[in-house]
Amino acid sequence: xxxxxxxxxxxxxxxxxxxxxxxxxxxxxxxxxxxxxxxxxxxxxxxxxxxxxxxxxxxxxxxxxxxxxxxxxxxxxxxxxxxxxxxxxxxxxxxxxxxxxxxxxxxxxxxxxxxxxxxxxxxxxxxxxxxxxxxxxxxxxxxxxxxxxxxxxxxxxxxxxxxxxxxxxxxxxxxxxxxxxxxxxxxxxxxxxxxxxxxxxxxxxxxxxxxxxxxxxxxxxxxxxxxxxxxxxxxxxxxxxxxxxxxxxxxxxxxxxxxxxxxxxxxxxxxxxxxxxxxxxxxxxxxxxxxxxxxxxxxxxxxxxxxxxxxxxxxxxxxxxxxxxxxxxxxxxxxxxxxxxxxxxxxxxxxxxxxxxxxxxxxxxxxxxxxxxxxxxxxxxxxxxxxxxxxxxxxxxxxxxxxxxxxxxxxxxxxxxxxxxxxxxxxxxxxxxxxxxxxxxxxxxxxxxxxxxxxxxxxxxxxxxxxxxxxxxxxxxxxxxxxxxxxxxxxxxxxxxxxxxxxxxxxxxxxxxxxxxxxxxxxxxxxxxxxxxxxxxxxxxxxxxxxxxxxxxxxxxxxxxxxxxxxxxxxxxxxxxxxxxxxxxxxxxxxxxxxxxxxxxxxxxxxxxxxxxxxxxxxxxxxxxxxxxxxxxxxxxxxxxxxxxxxxxxxxxxxxxxxxxxxxxxxxxxxxxxxxxxxxxxxxxxxxxxxxxxxxxxxxxxxxxxxxxxxxxxxxxxxxxxxxxxxxxxxxxxxxxxxxxxxxxxxxxxxxxxxxxxxxxxxx
Amino acid sequence: xxxxxxxxxxxxxxxxxxxxxxxxxxxxxxxxxxxxxxxxxxxxxxxxxxxxxxxxxxxxxxxxxxxxxxxxxxxxxxxxxxxxxxxxxxxxxxxxxxxxxxxxxxxxxxxxxxxxxxxxxxxxxxxxxxxxxxxxxxxxxxxxxxxxxxxxxxx
Numbered sequence: 070x071x072x073x074x075x076x077x078x079x080x081x082x083x084x085x086x087x088x089x090x091x092x093x094x095x096x097x098x099x100x101x102x103x104x105x106x107x108x109x110x111x112x113x114x115x116x117x118x119x120x121x122x123x124x125x126x127x128x129x130x131x132x133x134x135x136x137x138x139x140x141x142x143x144x145x146x147x148x149x150x151x152x153x154x155x156x157x158x159x160x161x162x163x164x165x166x167x168x169x170x171x172x173x174x175x176x177x178x179x180x181x182x183x184x185x186x187x188x189x190x191x192x193x194x195x196x197x198x199x200x201x202x203x204x205x206x207x208x209x210x211x212x213x214x215x216x217x218x219x220x221x222x223x224x225x226x227x228x229x230x231x232x233x234x235x236x237x238x239x240x241x242x243x244x245x246x247x248x249x250x251x252x253x254x255x256x257x258x259x260x261x262x263x264x265x266x267x268x269x270x271x272x273x274x275x276x277x278x279x280x281x282x283x284x285x286x287x288x289x290x291x292x293x294x295x296x297x298x299x300x301x302x303x304x305x306x307x308x309x310x311x312x313x314x315x316x317x318x319x320x321x322x323x324x325x326x327x328x329x330x331x332x333x334x335x336x337x338x339x340x341x342x343x344x345x346x347x348x349x350x351x352x353x354x355x356x357x358x359x360x361x362x363x364x365x366x367x368x369x370x371x372x373x374x375x376x377x378x379x380x381x382x383x384x385x386x387x388x389x390x391x392x393x394x395x396x397x398x399x400x401x402x403x404x405x406x407x408x409x410x411x412x413x414x415x416x417x418x419x420x421x422x423x424x425x426x427x428x429x430x431x432x433x434x435x436x437x438x439x440x441x442x443x444x445x446x447x448x449x450x451x452x453x454x455x456x457x458x459x460x461x462x463x464x465x466x467x468x469x470x471x472x473x474x475x476x477x478x479x480x481x482x483x484x485x486x487x488x489x490x491x492x493x494x495x496x497x498x499x500x501x502x503x504x505x506x507x508x509x510x511x512x513x514x515x516x517x518x519x520x521x522x523x524x525x526x527x528x529x530x531x532x533x534x535x536x537x538x539x540x541x542x543x544x545x546x547x548x549x550x551x552x553x554x555x556x557x558x559x560x561x562x563x564x565x566x567x568x569x570x571x572x573x574x575x576x577x578x579x580x581x582x583x584x585x586x587x588x589x590x591x592x593x594x595x596x597x598x599x600x601x602x603x604x605x606x607x608x609x610x611x612x613x614x615x616x617x618x619x620x621x622x623x624x625x626x627x628x629x630x631x632x633x634x635x636x637x638x639x640x641x642x643x644x645x646x647x648x649x650x651x652x653x654x655x656x657x658x659x660x661x662x663x664x665x666x667x668x669x670x671x672x673x674x675x676x677x678x679x680x681x682x683x684x685x686x687x688x689x690x691x692x693x694x695x696x697x698x699x700x701x702x703x704x705x706x707x708x709x710x711x712x713x714x715x716x717x718x719x720x721x722x723x724x725x726x727x728x729x730x731x732x733x734x735x736x737x738x739x740x741x742x743x744x745x746x747x748x749x750x751x752x753x754x755x756x757x758x759x760x761x762x763x764x765x766x767x768x769x770x771x772x773x774x775x776x777x778x779x780x781x782x783x784x785x786x787x788x789x790x791x792x793x794x795x796x797x798x799x800x801x802x803x804x805x806x807x808x809x810x811x812x813x814x815x816x817x818x819x820x821x822x823x824x825x826x827x828x829x830x831x832x833x
Numbered sequence: 834x835x836x837x838x839x840x841x842x843x844x845x846x847x848x849x850x851x852x853x854x855x856x857x858x859x860x861x862x863x864x865x866x867x868x869x870x871x872x873x874x875x876x877x878x879x880x881x882x883x884x885x886x887x888x889x890x891x892x893x894x895x896x897x898x899x900x901x902x903x904x905x906x907x908x909x910x911x912x913x914x915x916x917x918x919x920x921x922x923x924x925x926x927x928x929x930x931x932x933x934x935x936x937x938x939x940x941x942x943x944x945x946x947x948x949x950x951x952x953x954x955x956x957x958x959x960x961x962x963x964x965x966x967x968x969x970x971x972x973x974x975x976x977x978x979x980x981x982x983x984x985x986x987x988x
Contacts, residue, residue, distance in 0.1 A: 077986020085925035088933030091908035098867040265872045265934040265968050315934030316968050347873040353845040538932025538969050717928035724971035751877040759972040
């Protein structure tokens with residue numbers, strides 16, 4: 070693959086010009102003729118019965134065209150538990166839950182009308198933490214849980230929406246034989262996605278009743294499916310189109326406000342735009358799952374890691390959404406990238422009266438990796454071993470099997486650790502260096518692509534994959550261009566649109582480069598084969614004698630002058646013989662689940678999600694003894710991406726993920742004051758700014774994945790995952806104290822330095 | 834309602850708006866200039882940044898009524914026609930643009946800096962964009978792009 074001209078190049082992104090000139094159209098930049106503006110009424114209570122909802126006065130306000138309440142949305146939905154409704158019915162379950170929505174001539178009028186909606190609430194006792202929710206006789210968040218449809222219908226205790234156990238080997242016997250055992254309880258917090266573009270949708274219904282929804286989303290196909298489910302319509306009557314997305318990070322994976330806009334458009338027969346204010350977005354949308362993790366890891370005196378056990382409790386908030394999968398993935402990945410034969414991972418997700426928790430870059434991995442990587446570091450310290458040496462000794466390698474039995478095909482993990490060690494400087498006085506690693510998956514479910522050669526020889530690529538800002542459009546176009554040996558500017562990358570795009574499950578699970586890339590390479594390869602068939606007839610030779618030549622030509626190997634350009638071939642296909650040249654490919658990451666001879670699984674265990682990706686990071690910190698502040702000076706990050714299709718884009722994912730992980734490690738935390746979010750604004754919820762970031766050194770490791778396009782696999786999520794434990798381990802290196810709760814605020818650091826004499830306030 | 838006169842990108846506009854209307858409201862809702870974004874509408878995220886008389890300002894906190902006779906510059910005036918300003922080109926090439934929601938405002942924040950300090954250090958660039966949140970890039974590529982555009986060494 071040394072002759073590649075597009076793959077491996079840091080091509081500037083296709084949409085760079087429109088973005089840097091401000092001409093990109095995000096959903097709030099759209100206008101339609103006759104368009105109405107919508108606003109949502111939020112619940113002021115964490116848990117209350119809706120005794121009555123009176124919208125008469127709101128409906129009567131001149132300029133108001135539609136008012137919807139829970140009664141307008143009878144269909145329950147949910148990927149794993151059908152517990153969700155688009156607007157609250159019967160009762161509200163968190164402060165901020167949408168209760169009613171109004172469409173009016175102006176946004177100001179819509180908001181005015183919200184104030185005219187009279188609701189009689191009967192407040193109920195709320196459960197604000199898993200401890201409260203799981204207590205005997207706790208109030209039920211979902212009284213009718215037993216009646217809900219569920220994908221995994223195992224019996225569950227009250228206020229638990231998912232529970233899973235994964236076990237291999239004999240963990241108790243293994244611990245009994247260990248020379249070193251580390252045990253601890255770790256707490257992690259609610260990180261908010263804080264994509265800069267708030268959630269929004271614009272919907273319009275045609276005369277035949279088909280509704281079109283433009284929105285900021287991660288999957289037009291999931292939007293289509295869920296809007297259809299919520300509105301009780303066939304999917305064929307819903308068209309979902311992605312606008313440009315101003316960041317998502319998992320927070321726009323499920324529907325946000327699309328069902329509300331869609332039904333308003335149907336009812337008012339007018340286009341309706343519903344874009345959340347930043348306040349509404351904070352109060353109504355989602356966070357990362359807060360977690361309490363008890364973990365125990367055991368090793369032999371020679372450094373071999375032999376056993377790990379964990380009990381994980383996730384706070385799922387008021388609705389289950391993807392919690393079951395987040396838990397299953399957290400338990401699958403909690404072993405870490407080490408050869409540990411004996412494991413027992415148990416977990417549950419509790420319902421609470423907080424806004425729902427959801428997928429967020431890492432999907433349960435940052436929580437368990439914080440615990441796991443801190444324990445590996447403690448074992449190294451206890452054994453007097455270098456933390457990188459100990460990890461190398463135990464590192465998984467190509468050919469090893471993951472929990473459940475899936476083989477690890479390509480594995481650059483050891484090389485990540487070695488390259489990291491080579492990059493690290495000598496320890497400076499007063500500073501500490503900590504290491505942490507990550508394994509993640511890249512894959513999940515199905516996807517497809519269409520490559521069509523236009524009459525002039527340029528190419529339209531259509532996948533339906535939404536670019537959230539990470540650069541997927543450019544990377545997929547590079548894969549297509551490389552396969553056909555044409556310049557990138559001859560590729561037309563199309564907007565994801567369920568009316569025209571082939572299926573793509575979602576942009577999530579670090580999957581687009583790997584999964585959609587495979588589909589693109591397959592579809593482009595089919596188009597190439599068709600081009601060859603035509604060229605063979607045109608040049609009167611066998612297809613086996615043909616080669617692609619850079620620039621969009623097919624020629625006879627060894628005969629420089631004998632060639633035809635794509636334009637002539639495609640013209641022939643369109644006007645003379647064969648018909649248009651179109652390549653299509655569908656792929657699925659084949660999920661085989663767990664090998665029952667190897668693993669004991671109860672609940673929603675999820676195996677064979679994707680191919681494995683690896684990384685190793687180090688952080689250098691200083692700790693201020695007086696303020697307790699951790700100053701992160703430098704971070705080195707080695708990540709195995711199989712092959713970097715676009716190195717600048719890979720480095721962008723590494724740097725961006727690390728900075729989001731830095732916020733998670735040090736300060737990002739949606740806190741609650743009783744049942745109310747205490748800091749639901751960008752003023753009070755701190756995200757990293759330009760002055761808060763350390764020097765970051767990305768190191769790209771390339772062990773080509775045999776099944777990946779040009780060997781590539783994903784990088785979207787992994788860089789965030791090891792940041793917090795790397796910093797915690799650096800604090801331990803610098804000051805000898807172990808941080809077991811995130812975020813590592815100055816208050817908590819001072820408490821740790823003081824040996825526990827200062828009690829930091831608890832999370833709730 | 835009030836009628837006020839705003840000069841935006843060298844063109845004079847008379848607009849009739851609520852007395853509470855902000856420059857951002859006028860740009861986005863009356864003039865169709867959507868390069869300035871509404872990320873928070875309370876002056877923290879920085880995505881609405883414009884230049885008012887050459888100085889960086891939050892369009893969401895600037896009342897239109899107070900801007901009569903003042904010159905507002907938005908992203909739509911940067912660059913020459915279809916050609917990017919060299920700073921814009923560097924930002925794209927360096928990978929400083931990801932989701933793009935912060936990007937137009939980021940350009941204006943840097944322009945405001947370069948107007949008074951044509952050869953800033955990395956620390957000065959960081960300070961100049963510290964009021965503009967970027968949730969995607971981690972900021973390093975932005976600083977690097979500015980250093981390259983101004984002839985400074987990449988940090």
